[in-house]
Amino acid sequence: MLVAVYAIFALAATSRAGVQIGTKFHEAPLAYLLSAVAAVIYILATVALASTKDAWRRVALVSCSIEFLGVLVVGTLSVFDTAAFPDATVWSVYGRGYGFIPLVLPILGLLWLRHTSRSTAAAES
Numbered sequence: 141m142l143v144a145v146y147a148i149f150a151l152a153a154t155s156r157a158g159v160q161i162g163t164k165f166h167e168a169p170l171a172y173l174l175s176a177v178a179a180v181i182y183i184l185a186t187v188a189l190a191s192t193k194d195a196w197r198r199v200a201l202v203s204c205s206i207e208f209l210g211v212l213v214v215g216t217l218s219v220f221d222t223a224a225f226p227d228a229t230v231w232s233v234y235g236r237g238y239g240f241i242p243l244v245l246p247i248l249g250l251l252w253l254r255h256t257s258r259s260t261a262a263a264e265s
Contacts, residue, residue, distance in 0.1 A: 142252055145245065146186040152238075153179035153230045160227070168227040174214055178230040178242075181207050185249060201253055208246035211235060215243070 157175035165172055181203050188200035215234035218225040228237050235242030 142248060143186060143190045145241070146182055146189060146249070149230075149238075149242070149245065150179060150182035150186050153182050156230065164227075168225065171225050171227045171229045171232070174210075174229040174231065178207070178210065181210070185246075189249060189252070197253060197257075200249065204246040204249035204253065207242075208250070211243050211246065 153175060157172060157179050160168075160172040160175060185200060185203040185207060188196045188203055191197070191200075211231045211234055214225075214229060214231035218229070218232040225232055230238065231242050234240055
């Protein structure tokens with residue numbers, strides 16, 4: 141289920157960034173580039189969380205961590221410096237435009253990685 145939600149967000153963020161950059165980039169370049177960055181992170185997280193290989197688990201950990209940091213930073217900046225964000229990004233106001241799922245999703249991803257790490261370690265013992 142977690143991978144499916146990440147895949148939906150990867151598709152949504154990629155589509156949003158593509159339309160924004162392709163049609164009105166000059167209006168809010170920072171916001172639209174951040175949407176593109178979010179799209180890349182969602183794509184990486186989707187692929188990484190779907191894999192069981194150790195290298196991909198590390199990619200998932202880094203992706204989810206960067207995603208969480210991005211949501212917190214962009215969310216805070218979009219609240220306190222509205223002039224810098226004349227249009228919304230996926231992470232604006234902590235993902236308000238997406239029902240705050242962008243704020244919760246990386247936490248769930250990190251918890252899943254922690255849970256499956258313990259399960260793997262227990263199975264190997």
